[in-house]
Amino acid sequence: MSPLLEIERITAGYGPVQALFGVSLRMEEGQVVALMGRNGMGKTTTIRCISRLLPLTGGTIRVAGQDIARLSIPAVARLGVGLVPEGRRCFAPLTVAENLIVAARPGPWDMARVCTLFPRLAERMGQVSATLSGGEQQMLAIGRALMTNPRLLVLDEATEGLAPVVRQEIWDGVRALKAQGLSILLVDKSLREICAVADRAVILERGESAWAGPIDDLTADLSDRYLGV
Ligand SMILES: Nc1ncnc2c1ncn2[C@@H]1O[C@H](COP(=O)(O)OP(=O)(O)OP(=O)(O)O)[C@@H](O)[C@H]1O
Ligand SMILES: [Mg+2]
Structure with a gap:
């Protein structure tokens, strides 16, 4: 069986500025994989490539065995990639319920199940999403991605800027x-938190994958070297 996600030596950039110089990553169905690295190392750029928001200049991305190079953004979503982008981005004028409904595709995830996961959303179904707290907006962004019934959920900085309890x-x-x-x-x-939930990690350094392995192999030395400030 093909891996759920297979990224092979991808390169990409923003106009003349190259940001990725060879990122590789492989993940199997059912895994939680952490994409790590200091600020500006290419994590968000890699995620943009996986969702087809940014074109590749080289390399290959396969989702469930299918090369996504020629697919549209909605086609990649239909293949099962559910993105929760950096900075959340709900549809501000819509209510919580509307935000969820517009994303819905058939499958086990529906509004009731999203509300079971994040009960706070259940209390705010009629509220306009622009007026939600940061934490509630993040829960909504995750809920919206789940409503697409993804095979692969991609979370970019889902806890950034939130209070510890949230x-x-x-x-x-x-x-x-x-x-x-x-x-x-x-x-x-x-x-x-990553060490507590992830199975594997891939570390990026200056747009290249520098290390990959089981999360338990991520030693203090490695994290000092690649993640320390
Ligand atoms: N829209 C853009 N235009 C030009 N360069 C960009 C753009 N977005 C990112 N970059 C550059 O691409 C490189 C990788 O950025 P990226 O956002 O992927 O890093 P990151 O690992 O997600 O960082 P962070 O931890 O700060 O979110 C950086 O050098 C960054 O300055
Ligand atoms: Mg980022």
């Missing part, structure tokens, strides 16, 4: 999703 609610949600067998690719600053 961050904990998000991590509880991520752990629950993992327990339900969902495959998750995640980027986050909290090494402790």
Whole structure:
């Protein structure tokens, strides 16, 4: 069986500025993989490439065995990539319920199940999403991605800028999703939380994958070298 996600030596950039110089990553169905690295190393850029928001200049990305190079953004979503982008981005004028409904595709995830995962959303279904707290917007962004019934959930800095107690609610949600067998690719600053939930890690350094392995092999030396400030 093909891996769920297979990234082979991809390169990409922004106009004349090259940002990725050879990122490789492989993840199997059911895994939680952390994409790590200091600021500006190419994590978000890699994620943009996976969702087809940014074209590749080289290399290959396959989702469930299918090369996505020629697919449209919605086609990649239909293949099963559910993105929760950096900075959340809900549809501000829409209510919580509307945000969820517009994303919906058939599958086990519906509004009721999203509300079970994040009960706070249940209390705010009629509220306009622009007026939600940061944590609630993040829960909504995750809920919206789940409504697409993804095979692969991609979380880019899902806990950034949130109060510790709210961050904990998000991590509880991520752990629950993992327990339900969902495959998750995640980027986050909290090494402790990543180590508690991820199966594997891939570390980027200046747009290249520098290390990959089981999370338990990520020693203090490695994290000092690649993640320390
Ligand atoms: N829209 C853009 N235009 C030009 N350069 C960009 C753009 N977005 C990112 N870059 C550059 O691409 C490189 C990789 O950035 P990227 O956002 O992928 O890093 P990151 O690992 O996600 O960092 P962070 O941890 O700060 O989110 C950086 O050098 C950055 O300055
Ligand atoms: Mg980023």
